[in-house]
Amino acid sequence: MSALPVPPLRFTNTLSGSLQPFEPLDAARVRMYVCGPTVYDFAHIGNARPAVVFDVLFRLLRRCYGPNAVVYVRNITDVDDKIIARANETGEPIAAITERTTAAYHADIAALGCLSPTHEPRATAHIADMVAMIESLIAAGHAYAADGHVLFDVASDPSYGCLSRRSLDEMIAGARVEVAPYKRSPQDFVLWKPSDANQPGWDSPWGRGRPGWHIECSAMSARLLGASFDIHGGGQDLIFPHHENEIAQSTCAHGGAPFVRLWLHNGFLMTEGEKMSKSLGNFYTVHDLLAEFPGEAIRLVLLQTHYRQPLDFTKAAIERAKRTLDRFYLAMADAPEDSGGAGGDEDDLIVLDALADDLNTPLALTRLHEMLNELHRDRTPALGARNRRRLKAGGALLGLLQAEPEAWLKAAGAPAAAQAGSGGVNDAAIEAKLAARAAARKAKDFKAADAIRDELAAAGIVIEDKADGTRWRRA
Numbered sequence: 310m311s312a313l314p315v316p317p318l319r320f321t322n323t324l325s326g327s328l329q330p331f332e333p334l335d336a337a338r339v340r341m342y343v344c345g346p347t348v349y350d351f352a353h354i355g356n357a358r359p360a361v362v363f364d365v366l367f368r369l370l371r372r373c374y375g376p377n378a379v380v381y382v383r384n385i386t387d388v389d390d391k392i393i394a395r396a397n398e399t400g401e402p403i404a405a406i407t408e409r410t411t412a413a414y415h416a417d418i419a420a421l422g423c424l425s426p427t428h429e430p431r432a433t434a435h436i437a438d439m440v441a442m443i444e445s446l447i448a449a450g451h452a453y454a455a456d457g458h459v460l461f462d463v464a465s466d467p468s469y470g471c472l473s474r475r476s477l478d479e480m481i482a483g484a485r486v487e488v489a490p491y492k493r494s495p496q497d498f499v500l501w502k503p504s505d506a507n508q509p510g511w512d513s514p515w516g517r518g519r520p521g522w523h524i525e526c527s528a529m530s531a532r533l534l535g536a537s538f539d540i541h542g543g544g545q546d547l548i549f550p551h552h553e554n555e556i557a558q559s560t561c562a563h564g565g566a567p568f569v570r571l572w573l574h575n576g577f578l579m580t581e582g583e584k585m586s587k588s589l590g591n592f593y594t595v596h597d598l599l600a601e602f603p604g605e606a607i608r609l610v611l612l613q614t615h616y617r618q619p620l621d622f623t624k625a626a627i628e629r630a631k632r633t634l635d636r637f638y639l640a641m642a643d644a645p646e647d648s649g650g651a652g653g654d655e656d657d658l659i660v661l662d663a664l665a666d667d668l669n670t671p672l673a674l675t676r677l678h679e680m681l682n683e684l685h686r687d688r689t690p691a692l693g694a695r696n697r698r699r700l701k702a703g704g705a706l707l708g709l710l711q712a713e714p715e716a717w718l719k720a721a722g723a724p725a726a727a728q729a730g731s732g733g734v735n736d737a738a739i740e741a742k743l744a745a746r747a748a749a750r751k752a753k754d755f756k757a758a759d760a761i762r763d764e765l766a767a768a769g770i771v772i773e774d775k776a777d778g779t780r781w782r783r784a
């Protein structure tokens with residue numbers, strides 16, 4: 310348990326629809342689960358939003374309860390009909406698709422500054438847990454086997470619908486339920502389904518088959534976090550039916566033990582003012598965006614809107630975010646270095662206060678801007694060093710401003726691909742030209758010195774002559 314000063318935390322619980330104080334079941338082991346990707350293609354920017362939002366929550370909890378006291382589980386769904394369909398379309402083996410896209414997801418999410426979760430279970434490694442949970446549900450009278458399938462009997466669970474607070478008719482419409490002869494009732498959902506010879510399958514008491522998506526999360530969270538835990542997160546689109554079904558499965562398999570105390574959901578993401586779609590040309594994968602923009606600028610855009618609000622993601626906003634980060638890093642580079650010693654555990658408190666109030670990232674960013682303004686106003690060594698330190702400490706809670714300012718400015722936060730492109734000028738070439746310019750100036754050949762400056766400016770390199778030498782950055 311951390312001895313640092315910690316403000317009380319409160320969050321909007323989807324279960325109640327209201328702001329509630331957060332009290333973990335066990336402050337020495339705070340447990341959260343977030344639904345992870347189904348790995349059949351590159352993650353798009355909508356997939357990145359929950360990864361970044363819940364990364365900030367993970368950072369906040371670690372700060373409040375101690376870095377070793379928070380267990381964060383984010384699964385990988387590596388058995389799913391979308392993966393099977395992709396393999397059939399392309400001829401690429403399923404294992405190759407899931408391995409390749411899992412690696413791409415890891416690379417993309419790391420570039421957005423997300424910490425690794427504590428555990429990242431793959432569904433295919435937990436089939437036995439899923440089969441065992443389905444057997445418990447059948448034994449308790451909450452599920453039935455029919456025609457190679459096992460279905461959850463929704464009518465057996467009187468609290469079904471507690472999360473989405475929908476009527477049965479709305480739920481049936483929302484789930485786009487399939488009416489099938491083996492179902493007792495149309496809203497019953499699949500826990501297990503049969504696999505043919507060409508589909509991935511595992512032996513089970515109901516024949517060779519594979520799990521439904523919802524049971525995967527219930528089984529993996531129970532295995533790694535126990536029957537009851539603190540926080541479950543995901544995108545708003547998962548509330549129904551996925552999370553509603555997780556609650557039904559988990560509580561009914563565990564004798565009615567409450568499943569999750571706090572449900573958090575991030576809002577929808579639009580791009581360029583429209584629903585993202587390939588035909589509208591506004592479908593952005595994280596992979597493609599990272600070839601054009603620094604990951605930190607993409608992350609900043611995702612945090613500028615409160616997590617519960619809808620977010621309109623635009624490329625223009627990433628451009629602006631990049632320039633904002635340039636201003637922060639420029640000010641930090643100009644601020645006096647910390648003389649050491651004076652650093653405090655409380656440097657991040659005003660950012661911490663903002664995040665403690667329902668993860669208010671827009672307010673946290675306002676706090677960083679206030680520090681930046683103070684840094685511009687007062688460059689005395691003591692206050693300058695303090696504000697530089699506070700920016701770094703507050704930024705750490707948001708996963709921002711952790712680069713070395715000089716390194717950011719020289720790269721202009723650009724992805725390596727952009728710098729290596731044709732016409733890109735590498736660092737060594739710039740240093741060589743600056744040395745030639747310094748020599749020309751020393752020889753009072755100002756015409757040659759200015760020509761070098763103009764040449765660098767044309768290549769997008771800004772140079773500034775300071776008392777202690779020449780500094781350069783990419784514009």
Ligand SMILES: [Zn+2]
Binds near residue numbers: 343344345526555
């Ligand atoms: Zn899930």
